[in-house]
Amino acid sequence: MAKLCLQLALVGGLVVAAAVAAGCGGGSPARTRVPAASPVEFETTSEAFAPGGEIPPVHTCDGENSSPPLSWPEPPPRALSFAVIMDDPDAPGGAFTHWLLYNLLNWTRDVPEALEKVKQPASGGFQGVNDFGDIGYGGPCPPPGESHRYRFTVYAVARLINLQPGASKEELQSAMAGQILGQAELVGTYARPAGP
Numbered sequence: 001m002a003k004l005c006l007q008l009a010l011v012g013g014l015v016v017a018a019a020v021a022a023g024c025g026g027g028s029p030a031r032t033r034v035p036a037a038s039p040v041e042f043e044t045t046s047e048a049f050a051p052g053g054e055i056p057p058v059h060t061c062d063g064e065n066s067s068p069p070l071s072w073p074e075p076p077p078r079a080l081s082f083a084v085i086m087d088d089p090d091a092p093g094g095a096f097t098h099w100l101l102y103n104l105l106n107w108t109r110d111v112p113e114a115l116e117k118v119k120q121p122a123s124g125g126f127q128g129v130n131d132f133g134d135i136g137y138g139g140p141c142p143p144p145g146e147s148h149r150y151r152f153t154v155y156a157v158a159r160l161i162n163l164q165p166g167a168s169k170e171e172l173q174s175a176m177a178g179q180i181l182g183q184a185e186l187v188g189t190y191a192r193p194a195g196p
Contacts, residue, residue, distance in 0.1 A: 040182035044072040044154045048113070055150060055188040061141035062192060066114035067099065072154055073109070076182035079156035080106050082125075083176060085169065088140065090148040097169045098150065099137045100128030102161050119165030126165035128172060135166060145194030149187050156182040 048068035049055050057063040070084065086099035101111065104125040115121050117136030132138040142148040158179045163171060 039156075039180045040076040042072060042075055042154075042156070042182050042184045044070055044152065044184035044186045046070050046152070046186060046188075049188045051186055051188075053188060055140055055190045060139040060190055060192075063139075064114070065137070065139045067111070067137035067139075068152075068188075069111060069113040070152060070154065070186070071110035072184055075106075075156040078158060079181050081157045081160050082106070082108055083155045083157055083161065083172060084111065084152065085155070085172070086137070086150060086152045087169075088142070088148050088150055090142070090146075092143075097131040098139065099130055099152075100167065100169060100172055101125050102128065102163065102167070102172055126163070126167070128163075128165070128167040128169065131169075140190035142190060142192055144192045147189055147191035149189055152186040152188070154184045154186075155180050 045051070046068045048059060055068065059066055059068045075082070081102070082104040083102035084099065084104075085097065088096040088098060101115070102125060104111070108124060112123055115123065115127075115137060117127070117134065119127055119135055121127065127136045129135060130138045140148065140150050155176060157176055158181050161172070161175045161179075163175050167175075
């Protein structure tokens with residue numbers, strides 16, 4: 001986090017200064033006041049699949065298991081960072097987390113395809129631990145013959161998230177509580193062929 005804060009401080013500017021004040025101070029991080037209204041909806045898309053469409057096998061456990069590209073237009077005002085949570089709400093044991101990406105800086109408008117599976121990708125942000133127990137993206141891998149939905153939710157957050165890389169979904173959700181200005185959701189589907 002210290003390295004990220006130093007990079008922010010060197011860039012300069014009012015938005016960056018606010019980001020430093022909100023998420024890079026010593027001790028307890030300053031809390032940005034967020035209106036009590038519901039988060040504003042915005043849009044996220046992927047060049048890999050249409051909303052509600054099938055996720056290509058290259059982005060699943062049957063292919064290269066690489067993350068799909070994501071993009072979004074202008075988010076709600078005052079957002080200082082973005083987070084991405086991908087999960088499977090149709091998993092037998094409840095929502096299964098496939099991907100956690102957070103502390104993308106507020107000028108970010110996309111996530112590149114095949115993001116490296118490291119705690120701090122070169123393109124920015126931190127990655128957390130998915131429910132496979134791995135850092136980074138773990139693609140769809142439903143039981144053969146079953147079609148599952150996969151939700152990619154992008155959150156516009158009012159501050160930098162005070163978490164180190166490698167956080168869990170529960171830690172990320174707790175850190176974002178009361179700080180979400182808006183969110184966008186893209187849903188894709190995937191079904192593995194049934195066995196013989």
